[in-house]
Amino acid sequence: MPCRIRFRITWSACRATVKPGHSTRHCEVCALNVEGAPIPTNASSLAVLRRLGPYLRPVWLPVTGAAGATFGALLCGLGIPLVVQRVIDGPLGSGDFGRLPWLIALVAVLGTAEAGLLWARRKLIARPTALVESRMRADLFAHLLRLPVAFHDRWQSGQLMSRAVNDLVTLRKYLAFAAVFLVVNSLTLVVGLGILFTIAPELALVGLISAAPLLLITYFYETSYKKVARRAQDQSGDLTTIVEETMLGTRVIRAFGRSGERTRQFVAQARRLRSTELRIVRILGGLSTGLLILPELGIAGQLAVGGWGIADGRLTLGQLVAAITISTYLRWPTECIGWALSETSTAAAACDRYWEIRDCPPTVTDPARPVSPARPARGRLRFEDVHFQYPDQPRPLLRGVDLEVRPGETMALVGATGSGKTTLASLVPRLADVTAGRVTVDGVDVRDIPLAELRAMMGCAFEDALLSSASVRENVALGVPAASDADIRAALRVAGAEGFVDALRPHGPGTRIGERGMSLSGGQRQRLALARAVLPRPALLVLDDPLSALDLHTEAEVERALREVLRDATALVVAHRPNTARMADRVAVLADGRVLAVGTHQELLDSCPHYRTLMATPGEPGAERTAGAGPRLDSEAVTP
Ligand SMILES: Nc1ncnc2c1ncn2[C@@H]1O[C@H](COP(=O)(O)OP(=O)(O)OP(=O)(O)O)[C@@H](O)[C@H]1O
Numbered sequence: 001m002p003c004r005i006r007f008r009i010t011w012s013a014c015r016a017t018v019k020p021g022h023s024t025r026h027c028e029v030c031a032l033n034v035e036g037a038p039i040p041t042n043a044s045s046l047a048v049l050r051r052l053g054p055y056l057r058p059v060w061l062p063v064t065g066a067a068g069a070t071f072g073a074l075l076c077g078l079g080i081p082l083v084v085q086r087v088i089d090g091p092l093g094s095g096d097f098g099r100l101p102w103l104i105a106l107v108a109v110l111g112t113a114e115a116g117l118l119w120a121r122r123k124l125i126a127r128p129t130a131l132v133e134s135r136m137r138a139d140l141f142a143h144l145l146r147l148p149v150a151f152h153d154r155w156q157s158g159q160l161m162s163r164a165v166n167d168l169v170t171l172r173k174y175l176a177f178a179a180v181f182l183v184v185n186s187l188t189l190v191v192g193l194g195i196l197f198t199i200a201p202e203l204a205l206v207g208l209i210s211a212a213p214l215l216l217i218t219y220f221y222e223t224s225y226k227k228v229a230r231r232a233q234d235q236s237g238d239l240t241t242i243v244e245e246t247m248l249g250t251r252v253i254r255a256f257g258r259s260g261e262r263t264r265q266f267v268a269q270a271r272r273l274r275s276t277e278l279r280i281v282r283i284l285g286g287l288s289t290g291l292l293i294l295p296e297l298g299i300a301g302q303l304a305v306g307g308w309g310i311a312d313g314r315l316t317l318g319q320l321v322a323a324i325t326i327s328t329y330l331r332w333p334t335e336c337i338g339w340a341l342s343e344t345s346t347a348a349a350a351c352d353r354y355w356e357i358r359d360c361p362p363t364v365t366d367p368a369r370p371v372s373p374a375r376p377a378r379g380r381l382r383f384e385d386v387h388f389q390y391p392d393q394p395r396p397l398l399r400g401v402d403l404e405v406r407p408g409e410t411m412a413l414v415g416a417t418g419s420g421k422t423t424l425a426s427l428v429p430r431l432a433d434v435t436a437g438r439v440t441v442d443g444v445d446v447r448d449i450p451l452a453e454l455r456a457m458m459g460c461a462f463e464d465a466l467l468s469s470a471s472v473r474e475n476v477a478l479g480v481p482a483a484s485d486a487d488i489r490a491a492l493r494v495a496g497a498e499g500f501v502d503a504l505r506p507h508g509p510g511t512r513i514g515e516r517g518m519s520l521s522g523g524q525r526q527r528l529a530l531a532r533a534v535l536p537r538p539a540l541l542v543l544d545d546p547l548s549a550l551d552l553h554t555e556a557e558v559e560r561a562l563r564e565v566l567r568d569a570t571a572l573v574v575a576h577r578p579n580t581a582r583m584a585d586r587v588a589v590l591a592d593g594r595v596l597a598v599g600t601h602q603e604l605l606d607s608c609p610h611y612r613t614l615m616a617t618p619g620e621p622g623a624e625r626t627a628g629a630g631p632r633l634d635s636e637a638v639t640p
């Protein structure tokens with residue numbers, strides 16, 4: 001299969017052929033994934049984490065302060081063995097106890113300072129890392145809203161949610177703890193070894209030799225850990241997707257008796273995640289064993305060499321005790337570095353996943369040189385030789401659509417299921433952009449009109465009447481938050497929704513509707529979506545089968561009110577039912593990627609066999625001429 005990735009991004013073909021099984025998601029010649037983002041490379045954790053730079057720069061001061069406080073605390077801890085050496089070789093060795101209280105007081109001061117500095121670290125680091133997390137999340141959310149609708153069709157929402165929530169929590173915790181500890185403990189090791197060298201060089205050398213294999217061990221574990229950490233994060237995203245889909249589709253799943261199967265799917269995915277997490281535990285177990293054994297062996301070696309040194313008179317008892325105490329003290333930073341390195345891999349995987357989305361270019365963007373249509377907008381809508389192809393589809397769906405909707409005209413769009421009606425309608429508010437040709441409003445290409453202006457000019461209602469868990473009033477006023485109560489009521493009236501909205505308990509239009517409006521019936525949701533579309537009294541209306549879920553009586557009522565609104569607007573109405581088509585001034589028949597015929601309902605019944613077939617009730621030839629609400633026009637059995 002030829003690669004369509006560059007085609008999708010630049011509309012010019014790429015020479016590459018996508019390897020079987022590689023699907024169309026990656027192209028190595030383009031070095032891009034299907035969203036146009038660079039393919040993740042095997043970059044080191046450090047290179048990946050460097051991308052956090054722009055978020056860290058504004059908070060460098062408190063972060064550096066926290067690192068400084070941690071370092072200070074560790075230095076205080078390191079200072080205590082030195083005082084102990086002075087106590088053993090001084091007052092205890094010589095019997096002169098005059099300086100002992102001062103030395104004891106110094107240990108107490110160092111211990112208190114260590115505790116105080118660690119407390120300061122916590123205070124300093126919490127706010128800036130929470131700020132980095134919230135800024136990154138806000139940027140991700142804004143970016144997701146800029147990405148084209150097709151992106152959201154392709155990506156599982158669970159994967160997006162786990163990136164926006166879990167991965168950013170992982171990054172915050174990493175910045176607050178592991179990153180600081182990694183830097184500070186590395187410094188502490190260097191300083192500790194330096195002090196060891198000043199106290200007893202040969203003991204320091206033993207410690208250094210015993211620690212050398214740690215570098216190899218950590219390198220080996222870091223590489224394998226990073227892959228497994230990434231796998232665990234992806235699997236956690238898949239698990240979230242299953243939960244989300246199951247909760248959203250709970251009615252269908254129960255109605256078809258698929259609860260058991262869903263549970264099995266969930267358990268299988270949870271098992272996969274568990275086995276990956278167990279693998280992580282095994283890797284960490286191996287790493288921490290190495291980190292534990294080597295310093296212990298080092299201390300054993302120091303005891304042997306130190307004992308020999310005391311016997312030879314090269315070392316004092318105080319030097320040996322101080323060296324062993326420092327080595328014991330350095331065990332914690334060594335272990336901590338191992339833990340921090342594994343956290344670095346996890347954070348790098350989380351960062352990779354975050355930028356995987358952020359790197360996806362928004363393909364529907366504001367124009368470089370914006371043009372505004374003349375005011376007031378007349379609403380003349382034209383499709384000029386419009387082609388459109390979904391990136392993962394083998395051939396174009398629309399192949400040269402030419403259609404004009406005159407100002408004030410209502411044009412119904414009719415066609416078989418899958419003929420591309422919804423897709424064609426979605427090109428007007430630029431939910432997707434044409435592959436070739438252009439869509440114009442009052443003579444201006446929609447891609448040249450600033451997105452906010454374009455969308456403010458029109459009202460849209462889609463077949464899937466998506467509402468959010470807010471009040472009815474807020475849902476209806478989505479496009480015009482400042483709308484007055486009178487305007488909202490007028491819009492509800494047009495949509496035939498006034499009666500049932502007033503009856504909602506406890507607050508009528510102020511009543512909150514459940515998540516996605518699921519506490520309402522399909523027809524009620526659709527009427528609210530219609531009210532939302534007509535509220536701004538837009539010059540242009542794009543309605544995707546706005547009456548499909550209404551009963552005959554309500555449909556007739558809404559139709560009557562809608563005619564009023566349609567009189568003042570140019571409307572493109574995707575019609576699945578004869579009644580909706582009949583309401584339009586003209587009807588366009590979409591077939592085989594083109595407009596097959598345009599005319600009034602009656603003209604098309606007389607002249608277009610395909611339209612007649614679409615209008616017919618299966619099994620009742622000729623029923624189309626008397627069709628009322630009738631069947632859906634686009635029965636799948638119907639073909640041009
Ligand atoms: N995001 C997408 N990615 C890939 N293909 C898509 C996508 N959305 C739609 N399609 C495909 O495009 C074709 C046309 O879909 P569209 O929804 O525009 O048809 P329609 O005429 O409105 O259908 P219906 O009458 O059933 O609503 C379908 O075959 C569908 O599989």
